[in-house]
Amino acid sequence: MATDPHLSTYTWSDSKVAMWRLWTFVVAVCIWTLEELFDAHREEMELKISSMRPHKLSWYVNKAKAFQYGVALPPDSDEYSEPTEDESVAIVQYAAAIELLNMIRIKVAKGPATALEGLTAPELSSFTTYMNRIKDAGVRLHITSDAPDTFRVSLKIFYDPLVLTATGSRIDGSAANPVMDAIKKFLADLPFNGVFILNKFIAALQAVDGVKIGQVLAAQASYASTPFVPITVKYIPDAGYMKLDEVHFAANISYEAYLPE
DSSP: OTTOTTSOTTTTOSOTTOHHHHHHHHHHHHHHHHHHHHHHHHHHHHHHHHHHSOOOHHHHHHHHHTOOTTOOOOTTOSSOSSOOOOTTTSOOOEEEEEEOSSSEEEEEEBSOGGGOBOOOHHHHHHHHHHHHHHSOTTOOEEEEOOOOEEEEEEEEEEEOTTTBOTTSOBTTSSOSOHHHHHHHHHHHHSOTTOOEEHHHHHHHHHTSTTEEEEEEEEEEEEOTTOOOEEOSSEEOOTTSOEEEOHHHHHHSEEEEEOOOO
16 A cells, blocks of 8 residues: 555655554554453452352451451441551451351461460450451351360380480480470461371471481370360361470370381
C-alpha cells in the first residue's frame, strides 16, 4: 500500500509518526485496556463467588491468625481495617481447624515455637467472640487454647565414649544434655497439630552426635488431666503441641558406652 500512487504518502510513509503507525498504537492500547478490564472483572466475580459459598477449613485457620486482640471489627465485616504484625495484638501465631461430626474445632496457641502456650482467659473470650462473629451461618465452633500435651519418654542411650560422657554431656563442654536438647527441638519443630511419629523421633535421637543407638523403652502422652497413653506408632497432640516432662525424663534415661565387638 505504501507504494500505491493513489494513497497518501503521508498516511503510508515510513515516518515514526506516520498516521498508520499512530492508529496501530491506538488500536493496540484499546485491546490491552479491554484485556485488563476483562481480567479485573473475572477477579471480581471469582471473589464474589468464593464469598458466597461455605468456607474451607483453611479459611478458618487464616482468620484465626488474623485476629487482633483489643481491636474492634468494622460493622458487617470479617476483616480488620488495617492488618498488623504486632504480636502483642496479633496474638494467635498457631492455629488448626478440624472438622468433627457436627462442628469445627479450632485450636490456637501463641508464642514462639520453642515456648508455645495457650491464650489467657480474657484473650480466649475475645477470640471466641471474634470467631463466632465471622463464621458461616449455621456452623458450630468448638474453640480451644490449652496447655501443651505432656510427653514422657524412657530411654537407653548407647553412646560413643569419644564424644559423650557417662552422664550424657559432651566431652568438649559444648552441651550438658544434647539428647534432651534434641528431643525438645524435635517437639518444637513439629507442625502445629502435626503428627508425632515414633520412628521419626528415634531417627532424631540417632542423629545426635555421639549417640550410637537410641532405644525407646516407653513413650507416653497425656493432655489436661487424662491418663497417659502409650505411643507405639503415632500421636496427634490434643492441644496441637507437646512439651517434654523434664523431671520424668531425667529419672528415666540411662547411658551405656557403645563398644563395638
